[in-house]
Amino acid sequence: MSDATLEAVQVERPGRLKEFWYYFRENRGAVIGLYVFLGVFFVAVFAPLLAPYDPTEQFRDHLLQPPFWQEGGSLSYALGTDALGRDLLSRLIYGARFSFFVGVVVVVIATTGGITIGLIAGFAPRWLDTIIMRLMDVILAFPSLLLALVLVAVLGPSLLNAVIAIAIVLQPHYVRLTRASVISERHKDYVTSAKVAGAGRLRLMFVTVLPNCLAPIIVQAALSFSNAILDVAALGFLGMGAQPPTPEWGTMLAEAREFILRAWWVVTFPGLAILITVLAINLMGDGLRDALDPKLKRS
Amino acid sequence: MSEPVLVAENLTQEYVLKGGLFGQDRIVRALTGASFALEPGKTLAVVGESGCGKSTLARVITMIEEPVAGSFVLDGTPAGPDTLAALRTTVQIVFQDPFGSLNPRQRCGQILEEPLIINAPEMPAAERTRRAREMLTLVGLRPEHYDRYPHMFSGGQRQRIAVGRALMLEPKVLVLDEPVSALDLSIQSQILNLLVDLQERLGLAYLFISHDLSVVKHIADDVIVMYLGRPVEIAPKADLFDHQRHPYTKALLSATPMADPTLRKQRIKLVGELPSPVNIPDGCPFAPRCWKAEARCRTERPELDQGTHRAACHFPE
Amino acid sequence: MSLLEVRNLSVDFATTSGSFRAVDGFDLTLNPGDITAIVGESGSGKSVAFLAMMGLLPWTATITSDAMTFDGHDLRAISPRERRKIVGKDMSMIFQEPMTSLNPCYTVGFQIKEALRIHLGMDRKARHARAVELFEQVGIPAAETRLSAFPHQMSGGMNQRVMIAMAIACKPKMLIADEPTTALDVTIQAQILELLKSLQEETGMALVLITHDMGVVAETAQQVSVQYAGQKCEQQEVTALFSRPHHPYTAALLAALPERATTKHLPTIPGVVPGQFDRPKGCLFSPRCSIATDLCGTTPPPVGGPEIGFARCHFPINVTAEQSA
Numbered sequence: 001m002s003d004a005t006l007e008a009v010q011v012e013r014p015g016r017l018k019e020f021w022y023y024f025r026e027n028r029g030a031v032i033g034l035y036v037f038l039g040v041f042f043v044a045v046f047a048p049l050l051a052p053y054d055p056t057e058q059f060r061d062h063l064l065q066p067p068f069w070q071e072g073g074s075l076s077y078a079l080g081t082d083a084l085g086r087d088l089l090s091r092l093i094y095g096a097r098f099s100f101f102v103g104v105v106v107v108v109i110a111t112t113g114g115i116t117i118g119l120i121a122g123f124a125p126r127w128l129d130t131i132i133m134r135l136m137d138v139i140l141a142f143p144s145l146l147l148a149l150v151l152v153a154v155l156g157p158s159l160l161n162a163v164i165a166i167a168i169v170l171q172p173h174y175v176r177l178t179r180a181s182v183i184s185e186r187h188k189d190y191v192t193s194a195k196v197a198g199a200g201r202l203r204l205m206f207v208t209v210l211p212n213c214l215a216p217i218i219v220q221a222a223l224s225f226s227n228a229i230l231d232v233a234a235l236g237f238l239g240m241g242a243q244p245p246t247p248e249w250g251t252m253l254a255e256a257r258e259f260i261l262r263a264w265w266v267v268t269f270p271g272l273a274i275l276i277t278v279l280a281i282n283l284m285g286d287g288l289r290d291a292l293d294p295k296l297k298r299s
Numbered sequence: 300m301s302e303p304v305l306v307a308e309n310l311t312q313e314y315v316l317k318g319g320l321f322g323q324d325r326i327v328r329a330l331t332g333a334s335f336a337l338e339p340g341k342t343l344a345v346v347g348e349s350g351c352g353k354s355t356l357a358r359v360i361t362m363i364e365e366p367v368a369g370s371f372v373l374d375g376t377p378a379g380p381d382t383l384a385a386l387r388t389t390v391q392i393v394f395q396d397p398f399g400s401l402n403p404r405q406r407c408g409q410i411l412e413e414p415l416i417i418n419a420p421e422m423p424a425a426e427r428t429r430r431a432r433e434m435l436t437l438v439g440l441r442p443e444h445y446d447r448y449p450h451m452f453s454g455g456q457r458q459r460i461a462v463g464r465a466l467m468l469e470p471k472v473l474v475l476d477e478p479v480s481a482l483d484l485s486i487q488s489q490i491l492n493l494l495v496d497l498q499e500r501l502g503l504a505y506l507f508i509s510h511d512l513s514v515v516k517h518i519a520d521d522v523i524v525m526y527l528g529r530p531v532e533i534a535p536k537a538d539l540f541d542h543q544r545h546p547y548t549k550a551l552l553s554a555t556p557m558a559d560p561t562l563r564k565q566r567i568k569l570v571g572e573l574p575s576p577v578n579i580p581d582g583c584p585f586a587p588r589c590w591k592a593e594a595r596c597r598t599e600r601p602e603l604d605q606g607t608h609r610a611a612c613h614f615p616e
Numbered sequence: 617m618s619l620l621e622v623r624n625l626s627v628d629f630a631t632t633s634g635s636f637r638a639v640d641g642f643d644l645t646l647n648p649g650d651i652t653a654i655v656g657e658s659g660s661g662k663s664v665a666f667l668a669m670m671g672l673l674p675w676t677a678t679i680t681s682d683a684m685t686f687d688g689h690d691l692r693a694i695s696p697r698e699r700r701k702i703v704g705k706d707m708s709m710i711f712q713e714p715m716t717s718l719n720p721c722y723t724v725g726f727q728i729k730e731a732l733r734i735h736l737g738m739d740r741k742a743r744h745a746r747a748v749e750l751f752e753q754v755g756i757p758a759a760e761t762r763l764s765a766f767p768h769q770m771s772g773g774m775n776q777r778v779m780i781a782m783a784i785a786c787k788p789k790m791l792i793a794d795e796p797t798t799a800l801d802v803t804i805q806a807q808i809l810e811l812l813k814s815l816q817e818e819t820g821m822a823l824v825l826i827t828h829d830m831g832v833v834a835e836t837a838q839q840v841s842v843q844y845a846g847q848k849c850e851q852q853e854v855t856a857l858f859s860r861p862h863h864p865y866t867a868a869l870l871a872a873l874p875e876r877a878t879t880k881h882l883p884t885i886p887g888v889v890p891g892q893f894d895r896p897k898g899c900l901f902s903p904r905c906s907i908a909t910d911l912c913g914t915t916p917p918p919v920g921g922p923e924i925g926f927a928r929c930h931f932p933i934n935v936t937a938e939q940s941a
């Protein structure tokens with residue numbers, strides 16, 4: 001047999017990770033988003049070490065104390081206190097934990113469910129596919145927050161129920177995305193060649209096809225992370241999410257509503273926290289899409 | 300003459316094209332009445348224009364699809380749903396596009412081992428790895444390629460992996476669906492040599508699908524010429540290239556460009572496009588483009604005649 | 617004066633892992649009525665070189681050249697507006713993929729008339745008449761009715777003919793056909809090549825045929841230029857190239873043709889075309905060349921004279937005594 005062939009191709013081509021980082025880095029916003037995201041993550045993990053006080057501890061002498069740079073503020077309550085005298089900074093720091101909890105749980109539930117259903121729809125005979133997709137369309141036809149509200153109303157208001165409701169509402173996006181990629185991958189030759197090697201249906205679905213559909217799903221996951229935070233905050237604001245005294249950002253906003261004119265800081269800081277986190281994640285999601293979607297690559 | 304490993308009888312495949320809201324369903328007759336035999340160590344080439352059913356034949360023979368009519372026998376066992384599992388390792392396939400036929404998320408080693416994991420789950424992992432590494436050398440790749448992903452390989456190297464994967468189960472019949480069409484000339488010759496070597500060593504039978512007649516002339520023992528899903532001429536290679544009995548084969552050969560600028564040959568000009576397999580004309584399918592067509596051709600369908608050099612034409616040469 | 621004159625054209629792409637030279641020192645001179653074939657393996661920069669001339673490369677590409685003139689215009693200094701006037705009119709291209717080069721949302725008739733309107737400013741009637749005439753010229757039967765067909769309603773061969781009709785609509789002085797027949801069957805390919813040749817004879821345009829099919833080259837071209845890894849390694853008149861190649865790569869390529877085979881084993885060229893990361897220092901062909909010496913590995917070979925087909929090689933082959941003198 002010929003010998004010969006492959007002298008060349010010794011040299012390493014850039015690895016996938018390196019290439020990914022190259023494209024990701026191109027997008028300045030995404031990199032900033034990533035750093036902010038990592039920052040929030042760090043704060044959430046080390047909340048007990050970073051927070052000056054317990055988030056539920058009430059300092060009765062310091063009700064509605066303004067942030068330190070304002071008249072009457074002090075550095076011991078850097079961002080001021082709320083109507084019950086709780087330190088706002090500590091509550092925000094602990095709030096990051098809840099936001100992360102919400103984001104992670106929602107994404108995990110929605111992706112596992114969505115991917116499984118999407119895979120089934122992609123491989124199913126036409127009638128089953130149609131049933132699944134129409135069902136998803138029905139869910140998508142409702143305004144997402146409204147549907148989540150109804151679900152929470154049925155399940156009872158609590159953070160966990162809110163999370164489950166949001167996961168259910170977000171799920172159809174994953175189903176559609178997975179199904180679309182599955183259908184385009186399914187007819188490629190490598191799938192046929194796995195079939196010829198004798199691979200069963202489950203193996204085809206999870207081992208052969210799924211890994212090749214992950215890129216858009218990862219992007220969607222990043223985006224729904226921020227959606228989840230936003231929706232849980234909205235539910236909290238409506239009193240259907242985390243219950244007081246949980247230091248959840250949306251709930252904090254809701255509690256502070258009546259003081260909006262007297263004490264701007266009790267509404268502004270939780271609002272800013274939500275805004276910055278959501279913005280950072282969205283920016284990062286954009287970068288992820290650029291880096292993972294080969295069609296947008298420039299070379 | 301040895302026992303054939305593959306005997307196909309009257310294989311026929313149809314697809315239904317769903318009409319729109321008001322349209323009628325239409326039937327695509329992709330393959331009609333294909334019969335042939337293939338012996339171990341031999342190469343049977345299938346040539347014809349795009350859409351004439353070559354890949355359909357490949358899919359039927361590799362049991363990816365079940366034919367709507369006809370049957371075939373692989374290594375003495377009639378193929379069918381019951382014998383599918385038993386015959387899975389007898390026939391394997393290599394596809395045209397080496398970029399699409401390897402899973403981009405699997406390493407070269409995994410790609411080679413997958414058929415064993417599925418078909419011989421009891422085999423110890425070390426044994427699998429040993430065989431995969433052996434296969435790498437057999438198809439002319441290097442041991443260090445074991446851990447690489449497909450995107451790190453060139454087209455020719457990928458095609459070697461694809462051939463290697465198909466051989467992992469030690470098949471008796473290898474279906475090659477345009478294995479060199481996507482490759483450059485210099486790489487094409489490497490793969491053709493590899494195929495010739497493997498055939499000699501392992502006694503493989505090849506069903507070699509191609510539209511490049513110069514490649515077919517090089518590698519085949521026998522040739523089937525297909526037109527609109529039907530075999531129109533079947534002959535040993537030497538006979539076929541020596542003289543063509545069916546007008547279509549003649550036209551095909553005359554249209555094939557020869558890499559020799561001094562050669563000025565007479566080209567047979569075919570008028571009209573290849574008709575679609577949705578409405579195949581009655582009578583001879585080639586009649587609308589044939590310069591020898593007569594009234595009889597349009598009404599009566601010619602069948603393959605008998606002998607070693609068979610043609611389906613009312614007026615064969 | 618020649619129609620097209622390109623000297624030392626190079627194209628670099630910025631990529632993930634640094635800059636990548638896709639075209640390296642490309643030279644080409646074309647006179648009206650020439651049929652030149654550019655052959656080479658996939659990725660040897662055939663398409664990119666011509667896209668660079670037409671200004672159709674993305675911004676990641678850096679184009680440098682010593683000279684690049686077409687019909688009296690300097691393509692390096694030309695304004696985008698001027699370029700648009702030339703490209704598609706005097707300098708026209710048939711792209712590699714017929715199916716993706718036509719817009720699926722419009723009828724083929726609309727698309728061809730659009731080209732006529734923009735470049736020639738014909739009125740509606742004249743456009744229609746010309747479109748019908750063009751369709752007949754490229755051998756599309758029932759031209760009138762085909763004008764209102766959408767690309768997906770026609771076969772690949774028909775679409776390719778529509779592409780050709782569009783490319784020749786404005787009577788170009790130079791037509792670049794980038795693999796015009798790779799997607800087609802041999803019987804259709806023969807028709808298309810025939811068509812291109814007869815159009816060339818009728819209009820006297822210069823025709824550039826980019827391909828990797830040696831058979832097509834042998835049957836169609838007058839001049840052949842062989843590309844390897846972005847460089848031109850040899851250019852000769854077609855019969856001379858096939859009988860007496862001067863560059864070892866050309867020789868090896870011809871030897872690898874199955875139709876020239878004498879044994880069951882074909883002569884091969886070991887290895888693969890160098891990529892971005894394994895470009896040799898000296899001659900680009902040196903890792904695969906059967907007669908390479910140490911010199912080849914270290915020093916890039918010079919470009920030879922016309923008597924040895926401009927071969928880019930230290931040791932050109934098939935050279936007679938008087939040629940080397």
Ligand SMILES: Nc1ncnc2c1ncn2[C@@H]1O[C@H](COP(=O)(O)OP(=O)(O)OP(=O)(O)O)[C@@H](O)[C@H]1O
Nearest residue numbers: 314315327329348349350351352353354355356576
């Ligand atoms: N799943 C399918 N559904 C409907 N029609 C099909 C299907 N598969 C193939 N066909 C049709 O059957 C005919 C034969 O197709 P096939 O792929 O066998 O052609 P081929 O000879 O391999 O062509 P090529 O040289 O282009 O690969 C074509 O007209 C094709 O459109």
Ligand SMILES: Nc1ncnc2c1ncn2[C@@H]1O[C@H](COP(=O)(O)OP(=O)(O)OP(=O)(O)O)[C@@H](O)[C@H]1O
Nearest residue numbers: 298299629638657658659660661662663664665674
């Ligand atoms: N936009 C781009 N960015 C980076 N590299 C590119 C770009 N376009 C082309 N290339 C590279 O330039 C080289 C030459 O490409 P080109 O398309 O000219 O090849 P070709 O000779 O036409 O090949 P083929 O026969 O496959 O058409 C290739 O290696 C290709 O990967």
Ligand code: SF4
Nearest residue numbers: 583586589596612613
């Ligand atoms: S049967 Fe008639 S139409 Fe058909 S190939 Fe023969 S001569 Fe031509």
Ligand code: SF4
Nearest residue numbers: 899902905912929930
């Ligand atoms: S310069 Fe040397 S390596 Fe390059 S083609 Fe000539 S002989 Fe071969």
Ligand SMILES: [Mg+2]
Nearest residue numbers: 353354355476
């Ligand atoms: Mg095919």
Ligand SMILES: [Mg+2]
Nearest residue numbers: 662663712794
């Ligand atoms: Mg090209």
